[in-house]
Amino acid sequence: MPAKMNLIGRRFGRLTVVAEAPKNNSGKVRWLCRCDCGRERIVIGTLLTTGRIVSCGCEKVAKQRLYQVWADMLARCNNPNIACWKYYGGRGIEVCAEWMKFADFEAWAKSTGYSNDLTIDRIDSDGNYEPSNCRWITLYENQMRGFEKAFNNSRKTGRWLSNEQILYILQHRDVPAKELAKQFNKCEQTIRNVWNGLTKVH
Helix, strand or coil, X not given: CCCCCCCXXXXXCCEEEEEEECCCCCCCCEEEEEECCCCEEEEEHHHHHCCCCCCCCHHHHHHHHHHHHHHHHHHHHHCCCCHHHHHCHHHCCCECHHHHCHHHHHHHHHHCCCCCCEEEEECXXXXXXXXXXXXXXXXXXXXXXXXXXXXXXXXXXXXXXXXXXXXXXXXXXXXXXXXXXXXXXXXXXXXXXXXXXXXXXX
C-alpha cells in the first residue's frame, strides 16, 4: 500500500488544506480545507488530488446568483408583463447584443470584480446595459444613487421644498397648515412634515 500523502499546506483550486480530518466510514482519508471565501470543508483526499473538488461550493452559489442577475436584467428590458418593465424596457433601455449570452456576461462580470455582495449598476441611468455603462456596486451605494436621483427629480419638478420655503414654514407655525399648503401648492401633510422635523434644510 502506498504511503499516505501529507496534503497539509497544499492548495487545490480555491481550497487550502489546513489539517487532517477523521476518515469516513469507508476508511478513506479526508482533509480539512479552508476556502478562499473563508468557509471550511472536509474533503476526501482523492477528490482533491484529482481536481474533482476545488472549492467549498461557493463558486456554484456565486454562479447561480450571477445567472439570476443576468436573467433579471433581461426580464426588466424585454418582458412587458412584469411590473418594473416600464422603468427599463418601457423607457427604451436595452441589453447589448454582447450580453444576450450568459457566458459572455459572466466573463465580463468576473473581469470587473463581481462578488455576491455586489449589484449591477448603470452609470448613466438612462443608458443601456452594456460594458461601457455598467459596474458593480454595493446594495447600499445603489440605494443611495436611487435616493439622489429621486431627490433631483423632485427638485426639478417642483415637488421638493426649497431651503427658503422650509425656513419660511418653520417661522410661520402660527399660520394654519391649510393656508401654507395653498401658498406653496403642496399638501397639508408636507407642511406638517416640516413642522415635525421630517423635512430638513439641505
